[in-house]
Amino acid sequence: MKPKGTYPINHKFLLLGIFLAFLVIFILRSSFSSSNEVSSSVSQNSSLKASSEAKASDCSPTCSKIPNPLAQALIHYTTSTITPQQTVKEISVTARVLKKKSPCNFLVFGLGHDSLMWSSLNYGGRTIFLEEDEAWIEQIKKRFPMLESYHVSYDSKVNQADNLMEAGKVPECMVVSDPRYSMCQLALKGLPDEVYDRQWDLIMVDAPTGYYEEAPGRMTAIYTAGMMARNRKEGETDVFVHDVNRSVEDKFSKEFLCEGYMKKQENRLRHFIIPSHTGESSMPFCPV
Numbered sequence: 001m002k003p004k005g006t007y008p009i010n011h012k013f014l015l016l017g018i019f020l021a022f023l024v025i026f027i028l029r030s031s032f033s034s035s036n037e038v039s040s041s042v043s044q045n046s047s048l049k050a051s052s053e054a055k056a057s058d059c060s061p062t063c064s065k066i067p068n069p070l071a072q073a074l075i076h077y078t079t080s081t082i083t084p085q086q087t088v089k090e091i092s093v094t095a096r097v098l099k100k101k102s103p104c105n106f107l108v109f110g111l112g113h114d115s116l117m118w119s120s121l122n123y124g125g126r127t128i129f130l131e132e133d134e135a136w137i138e139q140i141k142k143r144f145p146m147l148e149s150y151h152v153s154y155d156s157k158v159n160q161a162d163n164l165m166e167a168g169k170v171p172e173c174m175v176v177s178d179p180r181y182s183m184c185q186l187a188l189k190g191l192p193d194e195v196y197d198r199q200w201d202l203i204m205v206d207a208p209t210g211y212y213e214e215a216p217g218r219m220t221a222i223y224t225a226g227m228m229a230r231n232r233k234e235g236e237t238d239v240f241v242h243d244v245n246r247s248v249e250d251k252f253s254k255e256f257l258c259e260g261y262m263k264k265q266e267n268r269l270r271h272f273i274i275p276s277h278t279g280e281s282s283m284p285f286c287p288v
């Protein structure tokens, strides 16, 4: 997720376009709901005139003002020369889900140039970023103090992926439980309690690095995301995995998030919808 070069300028404008579209939707939605409140409060009075007068007088100038964090995000992306690693089409997959579900709980493995966008698209919700590089966290925190991020250590490397794939096929790894207490070698421990305790609506796996043999791989992040989704009290979790053109991301997402739960692949991004397995002891790990 870190800078590895810039995309052509037209990508940047497309990205900005999507961002602006969301902003407009957000503003329309908030002014729509405020007019609803007003009309219900005068519902005894059928006079349209009264309702529109009340709207004008009840509505302070803040009604249609862009919330400050969104204004900051807009300025940042307009003036930044660095665009996020995901393409417009890839981002759109997650953005469509956020459009439906936000404000919601959004967990992101990876902190980077797209983080401000994710937290803005989930405005009013809770967006938490997990990152392995402490120096990078400090750097981003200085620029975007409003982002909530935590440091996480991965003890497995890309070159251990084959062994971990075998280790992940034991019965202990198919048991749906809180990853903190799991007996499975692939379950990530040591994350802040907040991460285990919250019911995540969306989880994005776009870290750790994973592009050379000695780098920490995404094996445990992918497994843990799937387990958090299954262990949710009820409902579904949208799980996204980026860089599925790489072997680890491809194999681990198919194995532990299940091809049967996969809804879509857009270029290097896969989207899975995983239902809660709690209270459903007969539910297989992957749908048959």
Ligand SMILES: *[C@@H]1O[C@H](CO)[C@@H](O)[C@H](O)[C@H]1NC(C)=O
Pocket: 044, 045, 046, 047, 050
């Ligand atoms: C409805 O609004 C009109 C115009 O403001 C007012 O004259 C009328 O008394 C109101 N009627 C009720 C039932 O509140």
Ligand SMILES: *[C@@H]1O[C@H](CO)[C@@H](O)[C@H](O)[C@H]1NC(C)=O
Pocket: 245, 246, 247, 268
């Ligand atoms: C995956 O795609 C990225 C971006 O197109 C590319 O840089 C990388 O080399 C690809 N990796 C593999 C293993 O194909």
